[in-house]
Structure formats: structure tokens, C-alpha cells
Amino acid sequence: MKKEGEVMIDHRASPGIPADMAEKFGFHPDQVKEGALFEAATMTCWHCGRVVIRNPLRERARPHCYQCNQYICDICDGVRRQPDYVHRPWKAVVDLVQSGKFTMAGTSVNPVLIPRKED
């Protein structure tokens, strides 16, 4: 099954994004300049659910969780190296909230699961 989403940014009929702003947004200026059509794959971090536009120009290795055997984002890669880290994929957080037994606080990278009071 295909594991990647896709993003399309169409500036073929638009002045596009100026080079200085494009770099602020994380694009190469050529990708979003006037007349450009930018298409790229997106990947979703298995730990926090963040969607990442796959930079075709990236040369660094992308993080991988060998417990999930899935892609994770750079931020979660840093978080998982912290001494108090608990491995809990985003899908597990979703399942716990959906069970009705927990609510989620904190952030998706550092979720805090709070037990719900019985009704």
C-alpha cells in the first residue's frame, strides 16, 4: 500500500512566493516561484501524527522507529532520545482517547493522558 500522501502547490497562474519568503516557509525558491508547479510526497509521523512535506533535496537520513517500523519526524526523533521517554505511537493515543477512558492534554509529541472520571 502506498504510504505517502501528496502535496501540490500550483503557481502556474500566479506570481508565486518571493525567494526570501519561500526560504522562510521552508521551500527552495524555485519550487514556489512564478509559474512553478510543486508536487511532492508527504509522510505522517507515526509518533505525533504530524504531516511532513518530503523535501526532495534532503540528503540527511530520515528517522525511523524500529519498534513501529515506521517513519517518524525529526522532532519525535529528538524526543525519543530523552531519558524519561515512553514509547507511545499516535495511533495508541487515539485508541486510548477513543476508548473513553482518557482525555489528551499536552502536545501530540508529548501527550499527557488524563484518566476520565466515571460518569
Next chain:
Amino acid sequence: MAKWSFKSAGLTFTAANAGAAIGSASTYMALKGGSTTQVIDLLEVSISGKATASTVAALELARASTLETTPTALAAPHSAGPMHPATAALAAPPVPFVAAATQPTPSNVVTDAKLNLAMNLFGGIYRWNASPTQQWTIVGNTAPGGESVLWNNLLAGGSSGLADAHFEYEPF
């Protein structure tokens, strides 16, 4: 479950600060879970710029760090409904809105998930599709997982501009 579509028409996405409640109604799109246990898979975001002059907007999809209060029911020309006409009514339908008594607060937490949707609203088109298992997920109806907001980030250098947009999503 069935797929639904939430469409806004003619919104001026006014640039606003992250980490504070958005200042004005009808300047963003937000989608909130219909119950404490509802899961919504956001499958597509599409934006069509309608500005009449060059306008670089720093649009983002972000989680809401503080939820809105009293969302206003959608009214024309905006819409939200199932994409299959035979879809059964949900006991707790998701809550799509563009206005509320107090607007939602887009998260400015560094480690909170965000999706960069920056584009020129003068003729630009942006579309993001998720593949299966790679969707943006909204879970429950409390911050930060229970609500996501499409808005224009002033701190990222966004300028205010007119656009139409839609979300496609699947509630469970």
C-alpha cells in the same frame, strides 16, 4: 464510515498571531470532534486563492491549544455534509465552523503538529491529500487533539487574503 466535506467560500484569511485567540470571525476554518471519543481522519485540504493582487499567505493547519467557545452554526455560502447522499445521520456529528463567540487559539507550541500551506492567494492553488494510514487525526473534543484550525500565521509573514477552501474528512 462516510467521508464528509467542509467547504468555505469567500473567507478573508486575516493574518493573526499564533498562541492567541484569532481576533475575528470568518477568517479561519476549524473542525472539532463531536464527542469526547470521536476520531476524525482529515484526508484532504485544498485552497484556491481568490485575491486580486499578489498576496503571500502563511496558511497553516494547526491544532488548537485553546478551543473556541460557542461555535456558530455554519451558514451559506459555507457548507459541511456527507459526500455520499445515503450517509446515515451521526449521533454526534463533527463540528465545522468559521465563527464562534471566542475564536480558537492556533497552537504556537514548537512540538505541536502543523502543516505548512503557504501560497500566493493571487491565482495559487494548494492541495494536500493523505494516503491511507497517513491522515491528520483529530481525536476527542478537547485541546489540543480535539480541534484543528486552518488559519493565516502573521508571525510567519502572512498577508491577509481571500480564498475558498475545503476539508475532506471521515469521522469515526
